Amino acid sequence: MKKKLINLYETNLPLNFEIESIEMPIDDSIGKPLFPMRISIEIKKLSSELFLCKGKIEVSFIDTCQACLNETVLKLDINIDTSIKDELSINKSEEVIDESHYQDLKFFDLDKLIVEEIYLNYPSVTYCPGRVNDEDKNLKLEQKVQPFKKIRDLLD
């Protein structure tokens, strides 16, 4: 797949992307992505130098559970709601760099934004399903839906 760079200053906005992506430049600092990755994104213009990106990324990763060290599938549902600014504007103004996504907007690369959102939303620690950070909430849910799950886990 050839990379498509967009000049955000000259393209017609809003732009809408509904993509089933089969590759993404993700390094091995996080889990191994399972493709396709479902991407639904809209990019709007707020002013001459300010753009807004809203949308969703649905992707799963193969990762190692930090509790039992087995491989597990981690599903991420990422909601994107970020402003996009030109990285060339950073030097010009004394403005503190905020939470916006920065790129050279004459050569905007959607993949870079997607990868940044994935890194930002990737949990620092991965556990198997049924062993999430909010253990209490999860336990309640388990008791309600699958009262015998714990016993089954013991038998496994």
Ligand SMILES: [Zn+2]
């Ligand atoms: Zn585990």
